[in-house]
Amino acid sequence: xLLDSLLTGxxxxxxxxxxxxxxxxxxxxxxxxxxxxERYPSIHVFLYDMEEHRWTNGLAQGIRERMVLxxxxxxxxxxxxxxxxxxxxxxxxxxxxxxxxxxxxVAIIIDSVSTLLLHHTLSHVIRSLKLLGSKVxxxxxxxxxxxxxxxxxxxxxxxxxxxxxxxxxxPTDNCTGQRGSCSLVHCKKSGRVVKKDEVxxxxxxxxxxxREVDMIxxxxxxxxxxxxxxxxxxxxxxxxxxxxxxxxxxYVRPQQPASSGGQIHYQPDQSDxxxxxxxDDDLDI
Amino acid sequence: MPTELESLLDKKNDNDFVGKMIVxxxxxxxxxxxxxxxxxxxxxxxxxLCLVSFTHNFVHYNTTGTKLGSNLLRxxxxxxxxxxxxxxxxxxxxxxxxxxxxxxxxxxxTASNSSLLTDLYHTIYLCVKELMKNYPxxxxxxxxxxxxxxxxxxxxxxxxxxFFHLCHFLLCTSVGYCKKSGYFILTVHNDQNCxxxxxxxxxxxxxxxxxxxxxxxxxxxxxxxxxHGELIVEWRNPEQSSSKAALSRKHMQFRLSEKCVHLFxxxxxxxxx
Numbered sequence: 092x093l094l095d096s097l098l099t100g101x102x103x104x105x106x107x108x109x110x111x112x113x114x115x116x117x118x119x120x121x122x123x124x125x126x127x128x129e130r131y132p133s134i135h136v137f138l139y140d141m142e143e144h145r146w147t148n149g150l151a152q153g154i155r156e157r158m159v160l161x162x163x164x165x166x167x168x169x170x171x172x173x174x175x176x177x178x179x180x181x182x183x184x185x186x187x188x189x190x191x192x193x194x195x196x197v198a199i200i201i202d203s204v205s206t207l208l209l210h211h212t213l214s215h216v217i218r219s220l221k222l223l224g225s226k227v228x229x230x231x232x233x234x235x236x237x238x239x240x241x242x243x244x245x246x247x248x249x250x251x252x253x254x255x256x257x258x259x260x261x262p263t264d265n266c267t268g269q270r271g272s273c274s275l276v277h278c279k280k281s282g283r284v285v286k287k288d289e290v291x292x293x294x295x296x297x298x299x300x301x302r303e304v305d306m307i308x309x310x311x312x313x314x315x316x317x318x319x320x321x322x323x324x325x326x327x328x329x330x331x332x333x334x335x336x337x338x339x340x341x342y343v344r345p346q347q348p349a350s351s352g353g354q355i356h357y358q359p360d361q362s363d364x365x366x367x368x369x370x371d372d373d374l375d376i
Numbered sequence: 377m378p379t380e381l382e383s384l385l386d387k388k389n390d391n392d393f394v395g396k397m398i399v400x401x402x403x404x405x406x407x408x409x410x411x412x413x414x415x416x417x418x419x420x421x422x423x424x425l426c427l428v429s430f431t432h433n434f435v436h437y438n439t440t441g442t443k444l445g446s447n448l449l450r451x452x453x454x455x456x457x458x459x460x461x462x463x464x465x466x467x468x469x470x471x472x473x474x475x476x477x478x479x480x481x482x483x484x485x486t487a488s489n490s491s492l493l494t495d496l497y498h499t500i501y502l503c504v505k506e507l508m509k510n511y512p513x514x515x516x517x518x519x520x521x522x523x524x525x526x527x528x529x530x531x532x533x534x535x536x537x538x539f540f541h542l543c544h545f546l547l548c549t550s551v552g553y554c555k556k557s558g559y560f561i562l563t564v565h566n567d568q569n570c571x572x573x574x575x576x577x578x579x580x581x582x583x584x585x586x587x588x589x590x591x592x593x594x595x596x597x598x599x600x601x602x603x604h605g606e607l608i609v610e611w612r613n614p615e616q617s618s619s620k621a622a623l624s625r626k627h628m629q630f631r632l633s634e635k636c637v638h639l640f641x642x643x644x645x646x647x648x649x
Contacts, residue, residue: 111580115613115614115616121616140585140614141614141615142549145615145617146615148615149617149618165551168541168542168549168552169551205584209538235584237580238577238584262624
């Protein structure tokens with residue numbers, strides 16, 4: 092599936108995960124991180140939504156050791172004027188934070204762009220994302236789509252090559268993981284745009300597996316006979332059917348051989364006042 | 377003995393909510409009974425309380441708390457409760473003085489609209505600091521009732537979002553002043569039948585940050601004497617600390633009485649059975 096290929100890092104440039112209050116995109120961010128540590132020598136996470144220890148909660152120790160986390164949230168709210176990655180967000184600051192690692196081998200994850208948009212103009216954030224995406228190997232960021240209006244989302248969609256719009260999220264049947272559905276739009280390097288609807292399942296250790304919606308096997312369901320388990324019969328026996336066919340309905344006369352001309356048979360009621368005189372008697376034809 | 381609401385919220389220990397942010401929202405119904413419940417619970421658990429209100433004065437909370445079995449006035453006199461009265465003292469009145477905190481109602485006021493929330497946060501910070509200075513070992517609870525009223529005063533959503541992020545940082549983070557020994561309860565109002573973009577946006581912002589969301593709404597079929605509304609509780613896991621379900625939900629109906637709230641499964645009211 093397209094999700095599986097994005098997890099391996101193939102043809103991945105700038106990816107946006109768009110969630111809402113009904114589905115948490117941070118789950119996918121952690122899944123991508125878990126898979127990308129195998130592919131990229133250097134992964135930097137820029138955190139603006141919560142504290143460091145809260146975000147890394149649940150990640151394996153091996154994953155934590157192989158990522159570098161820059162906590163703009165703590166820097167900003169603690170009032171660190173010298174190094175406030177949230178207030179001073181820019182491409183230059185991000186590149187300085189990355190340090191000496193060659194940018195072509197670096198993957199950057201941003202959580203979240205919605206918080207950046209609270210502190211910076213849309214044009215500054217978009218320019219920075221576009222430039223950052225062109226400098227590093229892969230860029231992945233989270234956007235809370237229900238916090239922005241449609242024109243902001245449209246502008247953000249312009250600078251991504253891949254967007255994953257989360258639709259639903261629920262626990263799995265055995266409650267050991269989560270599953271959900273999403274829509275993906277992916278612009279390949281060749282220029283072709285692929286749109287797919289997929290379902291995903293996240294198991295323990297943030298292991299994600301995706302599947303296209305069309306590939307879900309359709310189980311043919313037998314139409315159940317509604318009269319199968321009744322305590323009374325709703326069908327007719329053969330005798331009842333023949334009796335019904337023989338029933339003479341009222342006002343239906345038995346068929347008579349056709350005689351010349353049409354005949355009208357009229358059975359007058361008691362209250363009928365029939366006039367036998369010819370109404371055309373006064374005509375001189 | 378835990379109340380029905382505490383059982384619904386799975387509250388086993390006094391400190392279950394410490395470090396968390398709880399959002400109470402309502403739509404076409406009055407969710408204020410939840411705030412009174414939480415205030416009563418905070419005082420019963422022996423925690424410190426900083427109550428910021430834009431909707432009622434202290435007498436209202438005290439009177440309602442008495443019915444629920446807690447004496448807010450006594451707790452205020454012992455320095456465990458501070459009431460910040462924004463209702464009567466907004467935009468005028470005496471300035472906030474630091475030594476007034478924790479001793480009497482704090483009269484909050486500010487000179488200009490633009491620094492309203494900055495001054496309010498400063499007041500809250502001083503109140504929390506004073507509470508913790510007197511009782512350093514006890515958790516602090518901040519209750520703000522009702523945040524969405526500030527939108528009607530002309531404040532922007534972004535300002536309110538920054539304000540509740542500051543409060544969240546102060547109480548619920550390990551690097552904030554309370555060192556995660558506080559918790560934060562916030563109310564927002566958003567009627568679904570009258571589309572208010574700002575209220576919806578504010579509610580969405582709070583939901584993306586909070587740990588527990590309690591939503592009160594009226595019955596879709598209209599008013600009923602026996603069933604007063606529906607209560608939906610969501611445990612959100614914003615940091616996705618495990619692959620397991622982030623959102624777990626309980627959907628109940630309730631009936632309010634003089635001293636408590638009765639909860640039951642949908643359609644299982646005593647009047648129906």
